[in-house]
Amino acid sequence: MKNLTSLLLIILLSGSSLFAQSAYQPTAKNIENREWFQDAKFGLFIHWGVYSILGDGEWVMNQQKIPIRQYQKLPAFFNPTEFNPAEWVAMVKKAGMKYITITSKHHDGFAMYDSKVSNYDIMDSTPYKKDVLKMLKEECDKQGVKLFFYYSQLDWHHPDYFPLGRTGQEYTGRPENGNWKSYIDYMNTQLSELLTNYGEVGGIWFDGMWDKKDENWHLDETYSLIHKLQPGTLIGSNHHLDPISGEDFQMFERDLPGENTMGFNQTGTISELPLEMCETMNGSWGFNLQDQKYKSSQKLIQTMVKAAGYGANFLLNTGPMPNGKIQPENIDTLMVMGQWLEKYGETIYGTRKGPIRPQEWGATTVDKDGNVYIHVLEMQDEELLIPSLPGKIKSAVYFDGGEKVQFKKTEDGILLTIPKEKRDKIDTILVLKLS
CATH class of the missing domain: 2.60.40.1180 (Golgi alpha-mannosidase II)
Structure with missing residues (x-):
């Protein structure tokens, strides 16, 4: 009878991605961190990886259909000797930002930290051989800025990410087989590394579930693990769905809460959880040499204001160059925004949504x-x-x-x-x- 019950449970859950953390009750520390998050209002999103070498955004492997055997040559060219975490964090503070969310592993599967379960990382596969996440975390702690880790559940490189999703198809050269649960275990082990080797982590920012929306992502196991290792760490997921049990904030990609001008957000629901919208400064997340369509500082400030009108944070992205420097155009924009916040920040920081929903005016x-x-x-x-x-x-x-x-x-x-x-x-x- 016990085995039958287990079998029925597996069948029930296997067709759904909404295998959420059951009976989730956030801890007092988690609630406290949610309040801090809602007060913070402005953060820096950082998309940085070996893809920056090609200067064509973070999706270059998929868009140019680069096989794994060719893409794996990129780390040998990644040597960001001009990366200066103190400069990065000082810039963030001058811009009026309260936290940073940085890619620990993007869809290409390359880890930007010292992962013990993979050699496909910055320590083992690049001439740089330094853990940039550890360096950045130490500087964030010194300067009083919280650090969040972006982690891609989607992986175009790992052989156990199978069956394949709607991206990273046959061109990658991956075998037509794999053990999905082994991939989940690999992912959870990497998350454990991030949550045990870098001190207090502000949050885990998930992305990629949309690649296989009907898959069983074993969220109960993953979310429970995160909340067990660091009960105060906030979990959010860019799955474009209603919030799932175990998540601590709701995010909106390149749209204000409830809007869908970009076609990403498949729900009009605005939950009672803390909210965040993320946006690019041009049209790209990762460094793109030819993307010069920069949004004006006026437009970005006004978007931040409207986000605050919904009670949401504004997570504004930059894609650092392969040498470790932030694009000068991005720095200029952030300094203008910082000057504005220095004067008007009390109308944004620590506020909640106003009595009138944001309008055109x-x-x-x-x-x-x-x-x-x-x-x-x-x-x-x-x-x-x-x-x-x-x-x-x-x-x-x-x-x-x-x-x-x-x-x-x-x-x-x-x-x-x-x-x-x-x-x-x-x-x-x-x-x-x-x-």
Whole structure:
């Protein structure tokens, strides 16, 4: 009877990727870290790997259909002698960012740290022979920045990643067989390394389940392992689905929460978990030599503001060059954003979503004292009608200068008068105190 029950359970779960951590109850430390995460609001995403050598983004192996036997030649050319973790972290702090999420292993299967279960890593396969994640973590600890690890569940290199998914197909040269559970064990062992050899980890940022959406990913085993090794570590997954039990925050790829302009997010659900949206500075995650379609600092600041209006963090990406340097264009953008946050950060950091859902004109945030910030990003006329607020307005002033804002209550809501000479081209911020 026991064997029959086990068999039925396996059959039930084998067709579903939603094999989640059962009866998950976050610890007090986890809840505390969720609060910190929601307060942080701004982080740096780093996509860095041997793919940077080719200067064609992190998907180059798949897009150019490079077989494993050829792609494995890349690590011999990866020698980032100009990598300076102190400079990276100092830049992050100057940009007003509170945490870093960096790729520990991307879809190409190459580990950017010292993995004991694979020689396909930066220590064993490159002339550099240094653990960049350890170097970065030590510097983050010194400068007070939290470090999260991105980990790709999808792997175009490992022979046990079988059956193959919808990417990394026959061109790789992998055998037409493999042991899926052995791959899961390999993945969990690498995660154990990341969670035991690098001190306190802010979170694990998963990606790649979408490659085999109907596969049994044994999430119960993986999520339980992570929460056992580090109960405070936050788990998020870029699976483009509703949050799964065991996850601690919900993420949205290149879209504001609930939106799907990029076609990635297959759910319109915005959960009650902490939220995060990730975005690129140009059109690429990994270093792309020819991608010069950089978004303006104004656009990125306004996207960050709208994300905050949903209560979400803004995780902004850079793809370092193969020598270990950050692209100058990215640094310039981050410094502009840092200057803006130095002046207006109190309307973003530590806030939660405002009483009005983000609109075309802008967004609202609310701080822990109950002050409501109206962020006016786009406005054609001198009057802006907003919905009624949950309380009587005791005062309304401009964040810059503190002058009173003219307003009147109408049957349709609250009519704000904002003369053109009071506008800021990036964000005109009003501060409302409610009874």
